[in-house]
Amino acid sequence: METRYEESTSVTIKSIIINIILTVIKLLAGFFGNSNAMLADGMHSASDIATSVGVLIGNKISKKPDDSEHNYGHEKAETLVAFVLSLILLFVGAEIGINSFKLLFNLDQVKVPNMLPLIVGIISIFFKEYQYHITIKVANKINSPSLKADAWHHRSDSLSTIGALIGIIGSMLGFKVLDPLAGVLVSLFVIKVGIEILMSSSNELMDYSIEKEEKDKLNKIAMDTEGVCNVKSFKSRRHGAMAYIDLTICVDGKITVFDGHEIAHNVEENIINSSDNIKAVIVHVEPKMDGCKKCNHKTIM
Numbered sequence: 001m002e003t004r005y006e007e008s009t010s011v012t013i014k015s016i017i018i019n020i021i022l023t024v025i026k027l028l029a030g031f032f033g034n035s036n037a038m039l040a041d042g043m044h045s046a047s048d049i050a051t052s053v054g055v056l057i058g059n060k061i062s063k064k065p066d067d068s069e070h071n072y073g074h075e076k077a078e079t080l081v082a083f084v085l086s087l088i089l090l091f092v093g094a095e096i097g098i099n100s101f102k103l104l105f106n107l108d109q110v111k112v113p114n115m116l117p118l119i120v121g122i123i124s125i126f127f128k129e130y131q132y133h134i135t136i137k138v139a140n141k142i143n144s145p146s147l148k149a150d151a152w153h154h155r156s157d158s159l160s161t162i163g164a165l166i167g168i169i170g171s172m173l174g175f176k177v178l179d180p181l182a183g184v185l186v187s188l189f190v191i192k193v194g195i196e197i198l199m200s201s202s203n204e205l206m207d208y209s210i211e212k213e214e215k216d217k218l219n220k221i222a223m224d225t226e227g228v229c230n231v232k233s234f235k236s237r238r239h240g241a242m243a244y245i246d247l248t249i250c251v252d253g254k255i256t257v258f259d260g261h262e263i264a265h266n267v268e269e270n271i272i273n274s275s276d277n278i279k280a281v282i283v284h285v286e287p288k289m290d291g292c293k294k295c296n297h298k299t300i301m
Contacts, residue, residue, distance in 0.1 A: 100183025
């Protein structure tokens with residue numbers, strides 16, 4: 001069975017190989033086929049190569065074990081890579097948009113494309129959608145933020161190619177303005193995806209909490225653990241693909257320290273065993289208060 005790191009590396013290397021081929025044929029098709037939209041799309045594919053290499057670097061760093069300088073591990077390297085990928089997307093989107101916008105006011109510089117970029121564009125869409133699906137499947141399986149960002153980069157490339165094709169076809173039919181206009185629309189979509197990934201990765205770098213549904217599930221697991229009277233507090237923070245959980249439980253104040261420790265240990269084990277994405281659980285134990293309705297609503301066996 002492949003490890004998390006091996007699965008991510010395998011799908012990323014496939015993406016790099018496909019992107020190198022697509023970048024070369026798109027740039028050649030754009031140059032020899034007289035299509036500014038296809039040239040812009042080729043530059044977008046070139047950025048895919050850089051982002052995929054970034055994912056490989058992030059994967060390699062994130063799998064390193066804890067050390068004296070990084071007591072909580074290196075998983076946030078994946079989130080940092082996703083953050084950098086978002087900036088690359090924003091830069092590429094802006095570059096495509098600016099160049100295409102300039103051409104809108106210089107239509108005399110826009111040449112009518114031939115069939116070459118049209119054929120290459122159709123082939124590109126097929127491969128980019130294939131890349132998106134295989135990458136997002138692994139990304140969701142191993143909960144990798146950098147791989148998810150890379151998958152959406154593939155999808156944005158696929159959609160940008162569709163936009164380029166619309167411009168190419170329109171220009172071939174006599175509407176030259178559609179070629180640079182398609183480039184502007186492509187840039188807006190790329191920027192939108194970049195902003196979404198930027199916000200998501202920024203939240204994780206700022207110790208963003210796990211989703212409410214996941215929190216409620218883990219909270220119930222703690223409450224259902226024998227000996228727990230109440231979960232007084234529940235905190236979580238993202239750490240790359242993993243998460244840390246800190247919670248305070250209330251137990252019968254008359255039990256021994258050893259029994260309290262056993263209850264806390266059981267809570268920790270139950271939560272960790274419930275998910276592959278929980279790296280560690282810290283459980284603080286407090287005695288239940290006689291006047292606390294939350295602590296006394298549950299009958300302890």
